[in-house]
Amino acid sequence: MTLKLEPKFGKYGGQFVPEVLMPALVELTEYYEKYKDDAVFNDELDHYLRDFAGRPSPLYYAKRLSREYGVKIYLKREDLVHGGAHKLNNTLGQGLLAKYMGKKRIIAETGAGQHGTACAMAGAAFDIKTEVYMGARDTVRQRMNVYRMELMGTKVIPVKSGSETLKDAINEAMRDWVANVETTHYMIGSVVGPHPFPTVVRDFQSVIGKEVRTQILEKEGRFPDSIVACTGGGSNAMGIFHPFIEEDVDLFAVEAGGSGMKTTEKEALHSATLSTGEDGILHGMRTKVLQNKYGQILESSSIAAGLDYAGVGPELAYLADIGRLRTCNSMDNEALLAFHDLCRFEGIIPALESSHAVAYVKKAAASGELGDIVVINISGRGDKDLETVMGMRK
């Protein structure tokens, strides 16, 4: 007996896609409903998560950072997952599903290149041809990841339209999917897009929060007071939040404040979609969107390519509306300072995306709003960002 998935989160979510894709979404939903609780599927996925990805990832007590920031901090070490980010949790899940569905080809979009890298890994592990769309601007600022993908046999296709970032890469991946839907699985990289993607990706990422539940009980004998995660599309956030939704734990979604909270007719200097976006339709979903008064989508901005997105997962928009989620942001320069803090105090080089979460804890700890024990999701490691950080020092 399979449980039918809900296509909406309150008023958000849904399926706003060209007719060509509707049957593929129905097919994906059916397969996912069939396999999500299937023992054989889950055994195989667990095997890959453990022996290939290196799970469970540790929950690490950051002693020096705790002393420095004045709150007890645990770091969920997704930076130690194979590939250097949480993204592999999702691509292994979807990759396996694609294999069960008999798909011959995987396409994906990538911003920072982390999701693309994770797709390349899954593509190689499951022997499925993989092609990744990446904004031309991102291929430059994340060129090491481009090379990593190519090493693993993935073709990287630079996207030259629009702002040449994540939003444009998603557009192009959707166009490809429209043309090749019968043979191709679109492996979306976050809790975004048309139903069932936000649910599928959330579920595959929920392994993060499930592990935290066990780990924090072992270490503290109780749940944390708060959990803090950076939020681009929202997959590492939903992954760690979801198993705690019913618990008395405060959840903080930290968005990229970029270089300021200003917007013009065409662009935003930030990517703070949850806190400043308006109800709209983008990439097949109804959600909060950075848009102008006519509904044209704004070009977003952030020092962290993975957060640089004008939309956000519909479930996060819903949780924010009902007050289950606190939305906040960290600016580029705050994230950079937090990046250096984690490097120096803990010997951990975090992704610039994750540094936004650390930066918020630094700001908010003193006010007491985080409580006594906080878990920060270190969604990825910072090796990919070294050139950006070196550039900023000049």
Next chain:
Amino acid sequence: MRIDEKFKQLKAKKEGALIAYICAGDPAPQATKEYVTALVRGGADIIELGLPFSDPIADGPTIQAGIQRALDSGMTPDIYFRTISSLKLHIPLVVMTYYNLIFKRGLEKFAKDCAASGISGIIVPDLPPEESDELRRVCKENEIDLIYLVAPTTTEERMNRILAEGTGFIYLVARLGVTGARSDVAGSTRELIKRVKTTTPKAVGFGISNGKQAAEIIRAGADGVIVGSAFVDIIAKGEDVAAKLEALARELKDGVKGRQ
């Protein structure tokens, strides 16, 4: 003019319909009137005027570029409706745009603006019937047709639903993929034309660029053809645009009349 009236007229004359797409404001708001007039002179039966959206996921490179030119020229929904009001066409005009622009304006206001400016139908490529109850209701109230798309991948079950709900004409997507000019007619197109059984007129779009293709599609049983990228290409080249739009419209119209 209502869309079904137009198709009835054409049917009486045993002609297929030519539905011509360009994007409003491409490459400048003032150009639209001249270009639409040229298309009508060439024989277009229905004008499909794009309202440009920043993230057109159903469009290929040609129309994407046209949309970008239109946005760069400052085209907005407000200017769009003003432009349309000034066209004073004697044939039906349909707006093609993405759902966020309609949603942001407010469904009710969008439909009223359409009715007031003389628009007879709305095509929204990213709005399947599942999500369109509300828009269908306001369209009905304002006597505007909501035109649905069917694709080669559409299942029987969905097909029945779409055919039951669509008015004006049914937009048959000729092939999997985004918009863009091709020179042949795919086997899947003929198959789809056969599969769509309805009394609502059937118009085929995506990939049609010449009179020969247009003729073939009408012979295969369609009531009309929709041509976009081939016209937008002419605008992109920027030479003798009005004359060339008119000439291509004439070639296509000859095709749908079966004179090719």
